[in-house]
Amino acid sequence: MGVTIPKRISSAIINSFAAGVVPRIGLEYVAVGRKREIETILRDLENLSQGAASFRFVVGRYGSGKSFLLQTIRNYAMDRDFVVADVDLSPEKRLSGSGKQGLETYRELMQRLSTRLRPDGGALEAMLQKWINSIKLALIQEGIGPEDDQLPVLVERKIFETISAMEGFAHGFDFASVMAVYFRAFTQGDDAKRQAAVKWLRGEFATKTEARSLLQVGEIITDENWYEYIKLFAGFSAHIGYQGLLLFIDECINLYKIAHRLSRETNYEKLLAMFNDVMQGKVQYLGIYLGGASQFVEDEHRGLFSYPALKSRLMDSRFVREGHPDFNSPIIRLQQLTQEEIFVLLERLTDIHAQHFGYEAKLGEKELMAFMELVFAAPGSAEFITPRELTRDFLGLLNILQDDPALDFYTLIHREDFSFPSVSSAGQEADRYASFEV
8 A cells, every 4th residue: 555554543444344334534545436426526515615505315225335425525525624514313313303303413413513623523612712712813913912902892893793694594693692692601701601502502402491591592493493503503604714514414214214104204394495495595505415225215105206396306317327327416326336446445455454453465466356256256246245245244354364374365265155145135125124113
């Protein structure tokens, strides 16, 4: 590979792939393929930085790389000074629900707010304090002395110029009021007020009465209005110096799995409202990227295509053909990696594994080709073997060979009881979604 990878990163790559999950860091060392998909979303980021908005679904088979692509784009976005937040949907986290599942999704997103300087979440207060301090520094650079009595007055004036711009949005007055409380509490050292303001922004107040008593605001963030506050926060992020806000919502198959039809359609209705907002230009500086298995979109009994208003918006153009996808479509369908891309991926994993454990890599082109021949020998495997299955098995093989150097690679992969799943294994994915949540 020729590049020294820090142990923290190589450990995350090896452990994550071996467990069948996507690492949060180090994706640039293993990313292969998806060039067109990444280029498409990078164009989105360029548009977002100029005040546009974007909404896309990333769909594919289970294990085909949806989460990997979303995580890769998340890292690209932070490098370009976007605020990002991600959440995996579940029975407890949806877009809407009688048990406040939509509010739980909002709370998770706010907890996982990340920036380039705070890439692991919890960036809300850091963002606010950086903004306040940057205004103070700019005024000092303009000639206002750090001890000048006018400095706090001028900082407050600049702060209110920004938050007053939020008052024109739905719920903007309360949002601006809470921001004002936060600023004053921060500058005066009032930790109780400061924490109350953060609690409100995170959607953690249970009643309006509680919020009114602590912050003198008449509204709180609820299951019904949480998305309105996401739009506010996107605009606010751009006003305080970031490029915009990106949301990554994965495991959307959990909406498809809602057994109760009305509950499922309520979530699809919320999704439609969000989609229409973005596509009609009613929101700025906001990107929404949803990941899910193909059934989530295309199943006409339970998926998005079961909801006529969404189906009419998401159907492909009649001119789209196999091998000629429309990358400007709201839906990005992940195709299988080519065998050449898979070879490069295995080569990189071999080098990372050897470097991490401190041995000289013994598997070269000949051995990697033999491994791939074994993988693709099963009927239908070229279509149904996913990157998740392949990398997990390959790292397991590397671990065994590293633990016992006396083992012979060819003997190990050609033993009689070893085989990769055939085309019949495709049914396993259907089984994965055969039981539905209420």
